[in-house]
């Protein structure tokens with residue numbers, strides 16, 4: 541065929557682009573690189589990253605590697621000691637979902653970003669995500685590894701997902717081992733019954749906020765999901781499955797149940813950020829939870845780590861929560877403070893009254909002792 545003549549396939553492609561091309565243009569360009577996401581069933585942070593990659597339309601493969609948490613195989617090679625691990629197209633391995641999400645923003649700027657355009661809203665979105673990553677996870681974990689019925693179901697289905705075809709006696713032995721490991725991790729979160737009561741109240745309060753948000757907006761900052769939504773999704777998609785947590789969600793938050801199912805794959809969502817007047821009510825309610833539950837707890841972890849005490853105690857709603865200090869939470873408070881301090885005065889002014897009213901502001905501005913240095917946030 542002469543070179544200047546068009547083949548019938550090319551004519552078809554040109555015709556298709558002329559009729560559908562505007563949709564391609566609207567949502568930025570195709571990204572040719574492929575990421576590999578190594579994660580596992582039942583891992584909220586793995587599912588958070590998968591939902592994020594899907595929403596951002598970043599080509600990726602979802603891989604459940606053999607060898608749970610690095611006992612063998614590729615996870616051992618990656619050497620992160622946690623999941624998920626994201627392998628970049630250049631072959632390097634990276635971990636820790638929040639810094640990874642920020643790094644992906646830099647690698648693919650302006651391409652279906654999950655950071656609201658308004659820097660003040662973007663800060664709040666990170667604060668809410670942090671609360672979900674660090675506190676809602678504990679509510680999920682508490683319910684998952686609390687009652688016998690939950691433990692057996694959750695451990696069995698998680699290990700089935702990891703191990704695939706396996707004889708029942710072998711699976712049962714591994715389920716028993718995994719359950720005892722997870723149960724002792726649960727006990728480290730809080731040693732008081734009152735601490736567990738607080739987690740239950742926090743879970744129900746979070747569901748209540750989302751359920752009412754769905755009367756106004758699809759996501760916290762508008763018609764497109766933000767960092768905060770992915771943080772909440774991570775834990776709530778597991779709560780939607782785990783027996784006790786799911787029973788609560790189905791009875792008091794059926795719309796949130798479906799929200800978790802939908803955000804799992806939001807690759808087709810093409811919404812907009814909305815103005816503060818629209819996002820204000822639900823975000824304010826989330827901040828009220830941060831001021832009441834999360835930030836006092838974070839402060840207590842920070843304080844314990846700074847003073848080299850292994851455990852901490854904090855009173856919330858007149859209930860005592862005692863637990864083991866975590867160095868990651870120590871860093872979270874510092875990172876949030878740094879991000880707040882870096883905001884321009886005019887951006888701070890937009891949300892300062894709201895942070896003040898919800899009891900968050902003091903935690904973001906109080907001068908912390910700096911005995912333990914905290915590096916900048918970056919993936920591991």
Ligand SMILES: N[C@@H](CCC(=O)N[C@@H](CS)C(=O)NCC(=O)O)C(=O)O
Nearest residue numbers: 583584585621622623624636637638
């Ligand atoms: N901050 C990390 C947390 C990741 C994390 O804790 N992953 C869990 C599974 S969901 C894990 O690997 N835990 C280590 C363990 O169980 O030993 C992130 O956001 O990716």
